[in-house]
Amino acid sequence: xxxxxxxxxxxxxxxxxxxxxxxxxxxxxxxxxxxxxxxxxxxxxxxxxxxxxxxxxxxxxxxxxxxxxxxxxxxxxxxxxxxxxxxxxxxxxxxxxxxxxxxxxxxxxxxxxxxxxxxxxxxxxxxxxxxxxxxxxxxxxxxxxxxxxxxxxxxxxxxxxxxxxxxxxxxxxxxxxxxxxxxxxxxxxxxxxxxxxxxxxxxxxxxxxxxxxxxxxxxxxxxxxxxxxxxxxxxxxxxxxxxxxxxx
Amino acid sequence: xxxxxxxxxxxxxxxxxxxxxxxxxxxxxxxxxxxxxxxxxxxxxxxxxxxxxxxxxxxxxxxxxxxxxxxxxxxxxxxxxxxxxxxxxxxxxxxxxxxxxxxxxxxxxxxxxxxxxxxxxxxxxxxxxxxxxxxxxxxxxxxxxxxxxxxxxxxxxxxxxxxxxxxxxxxxxxxxxxxxxxxxxxxxxxxxxxxxxxxxxxxxxxxxxxxxxxxxxxxxxxxxxxxxxxxxxxxxxxxxxxxxxxxxxx
Numbered sequence: 301x302x303x304x305x306x307x308x309x310x311x312x313x314x315x316x317x318x319x320x321x322x323x324x325x326x327x328x329x330x331x332x333x334x335x336x337x338x339x340x341x342x343x344x345x346x347x348x349x350x351x352x353x354x355x356x357x358x359x360x361x362x363x364x365x366x367x368x369x370x371x372x373x374x375x376x377x378x379x380x381x382x383x384x385x386x387x388x389x390x391x392x393x394x395x396x397x398x399x400x401x402x403x404x405x406x407x408x409x410x411x412x413x414x415x416x417x418x419x420x421x422x423x424x425x426x427x428x429x430x431x432x433x434x435x436x437x438x439x440x441x442x443x444x445x446x447x448x449x450x451x452x453x454x455x456x457x458x459x460x461x462x463x464x465x466x467x468x469x470x471x472x473x474x475x476x477x478x479x480x481x482x483x484x485x486x487x488x489x490x491x492x493x494x495x496x497x498x499x500x501x502x503x504x505x506x507x508x509x510x511x512x513x514x515x516x517x518x519x520x521x522x523x524x525x526x527x528x529x530x531x532x533x534x535x536x537x538x539x540x541x542x543x544x545x546x547x548x
Numbered sequence: 549x550x551x552x553x554x555x556x557x558x559x560x561x562x563x564x565x566x567x568x569x570x571x572x573x574x575x576x577x578x579x580x581x582x583x584x585x586x587x588x589x590x591x592x593x594x595x596x597x598x599x600x601x602x603x604x605x606x607x608x609x610x611x612x613x614x615x616x617x618x619x620x621x622x623x624x625x626x627x628x629x630x631x632x633x634x635x636x637x638x639x640x641x642x643x644x645x646x647x648x649x650x651x652x653x654x655x656x657x658x659x660x661x662x663x664x665x666x667x668x669x670x671x672x673x674x675x676x677x678x679x680x681x682x683x684x685x686x687x688x689x690x691x692x693x694x695x696x697x698x699x700x701x702x703x704x705x706x707x708x709x710x711x712x713x714x715x716x717x718x719x720x721x722x723x724x725x726x727x728x729x730x731x732x733x734x735x736x737x738x739x740x741x742x743x744x745x746x747x748x749x750x751x752x753x754x755x756x757x758x759x760x761x762x763x764x765x766x767x768x769x770x771x772x773x774x775x776x777x778x779x780x781x782x783x784x785x786x787x788x789x790x791x792x793x794x795x796x797x798x
Contacts, residue, residue, distance in 0.1 A: 354705060356701065356704055356705065374705070374706040374707030374708070377705060378705075379701075379702075379705040381698060381701065381702075383698060385696075385698040385699065385701070385702050387699070387717065387720070387721075388797055388798070389720050389721075389723075389795075389797040390797075398716070399706050401716075402706055402708055402712050402716060403706075430797050432797070432798075
């Protein structure tokens with residue numbers, strides 16, 4: 301286990317003073333090296349849970365326990381937003397090494413690590429390019445590279461491929477599986493696509509709204525090696541229909 | 549003929565035609581030269597200003613005020629803009645006074661500056677500063693306020709220190725708006741410097757214009773208008789080139 305989430309709750313106050321329960325007690329373990337998807341309709345609290353895990357927001361109750369001690373400043377969490385959020389005035393390479401520069405990593409080492417990470421996400425030849433010169437898919441690759449470059453203990457992804465067209469999305473899913481295998485990263489992945497969740501995940505947490513909670517938690521028996529071929533297997537389709545039923 | 553050649557022809561032909569019209573008007577209606585001199589005389593006066601060296605000390609004086617006024621005004625505008633952008637409460641308190649000061653016509657305040665700071669260089673620079681600081685301040689506020697919210701999340705995820713956040717994200721992100729303010733400020737500094745010399749002092753392009761006007765050296769006055777316009781364009785273009793280089797990522 302890497303992170304244990306225990307009876308985590310989040311209550312927002314609306315402007316009229318009403319209390320909205322965004323997350324009713326959620327208990328969940330995240331295992332080392334797994335890809336755990338949070339799936340559910342909008343308002344089910346999946347993004348809230350992600351933001352609580354990241355420390356962007358504080359829980360109203362409950363606890364997040366880290367196996368190896370609390371996360372240190374910045375360097376333990378990688379976050380991939382729905383938009384690439386690249387700094388437009390920096391080259392792709394400088395965007396990827398941005399966290400390393402901010403953390404004070406030595407220049408030569410930062411160069412090496414950024415270059416290696418660019419190679420990993422397939423942007424080896426685009427380090428000098430500006431973000432505006434790249435396609436949406438390539439920009440999101442760069443943003444993933446930036447989140448992984450400092451080897452965080454936990455990588456959080458908030459619908460990272462939601463803004464991409466379907467073909468690019470399929471390609472990015474394969475890329476992510478490959479990157480995950482090569483880096484052994486632990487990833488919590490928010491999506492509203494059943495196909496994406498089933499294809500990528502080791503486990504899927506199905507969430508339901510009002511109040512946000514985990515209504516089912518599945519371990520997918522689709523094997524560690526994933527590729528396009530499993531999308532045609534009966535096992536994959538069984539999971540699709542099961543997840544679809546549960547989301548109704 | 550392609551578009552490019554056509555636009556080149558127009559860019560040469562249009563001013564030539566205007567000069568021709570001007571010349572014909574003066575000639576046909578027999579306009580006295582102290583009212584509207586023919587283009588040839590204005591050109592001669594323009595050349596004479598540079599050839600006999602009359603213009604240089606005045607140009608240097610004006611440039612000095614522009615540079616000092618622009619530097620001090622920009623620094624002041626940036627610092628004020630920074631404070632107001634970072635502290636909405638300060639903006640609520642100080643903002644109305646600043647806007648009140650900005651809407652007041654500076655030409656009306658100029659005599660007051662002379663009263664306060666004397667007839668010398670100080671009051672001239674103060675007038676230029678008073679015109680420069682506001683656009684720079686407004687640009688800085690706008691720039692720092694329009695940093696995309698996403699960049700803020702990124703800074704929080706990485707736990708950037710306040711300083712890193714400012715230097716690595718907020719200031720670079722605000723550069724386009726700050727530069728827009730600087731460009732307006734530079735033109736304002738030119739106007740301010742010439743206006744100040746017009747009102748007081750015995751040197752500078754503004755003074756030379758007054759001198760030409762009051763002694764009915766109309767061709768020289770026209771030449772001076774040309775000089776100041778060219779100076780303004782030169783200053784603006786310099787900043788625009790700097791901006792293009794700095795903001796090549798856009």
